[in-house]
Amino acid sequence: MQIVDHVEQTDAAGSPSPRAADWFWRPWYAKLYWVTALLYWIGLEIMIAIPYDRINTFVANTMVLLILVFNPITVLTVLGHGFLKAKVACGDWTMVGSAAPSQPKSLIDPYTDSFDLRSGLRHLRHIGAIKD
Structure with a gap:
């Protein structure tokens, strides 16, 4: 049994329509981003269980500031930027100016x-x- 990973072309004349999984899961930076986000949220849950008098304030403040970096909305925005550009480039979506x-x-x-x-x-x- 052979597993083949390929992208099916929907239009023979044009470029293939990009899939979201190709931008959100497959690149090395996406895998790195998801793993670090997962480790961050696990570490945050562990840190919440530590009593307040034993918490290192520098680490706690850093973890609070990193909420903006590892927020799921931010992760999807950063990784989805390339996907949106590819969708526009292949002609599936068009950019519309605001009136x-x-x-x-x-x-x-x-x-x-x-x-x-x-x-x-x-x-x-x-x-x-x-x-x-």
């Missing part, structure tokens, strides 16, 4: 909109703002 936000014209009354010149001082809603 300037616009206000819906049908919902805004021009006489109460502070940015419309027709509103005058009506949008201010109190008598102290009107100056003669």
Whole structure:
């Protein structure tokens, strides 16, 4: 029995669509990141069981700061960056620029909109703002 690891091509003309496992599990840096994250969380659980008077404060503070580095969301963000770039490069996804936000014209009354010149001082809603 022979185990073959391959990526199936979905489109013969284009490049194959990348799989998430190729970016999250297979590279050496991904394996290193997952192992160190696992060891960190095991070490944090062990450190919680130590009484407060016996904890080295430098180690405790370092472990607290490393929560940002080994947070699962951070791990997925760092490892998923290459995956997203590969998905865009093969044409599965497209990058869409953000448009300037616009206000819906049908919902805004021009006489109460502070940015419309027709509103005058009506949008201010109190008598102290009107100056003669």
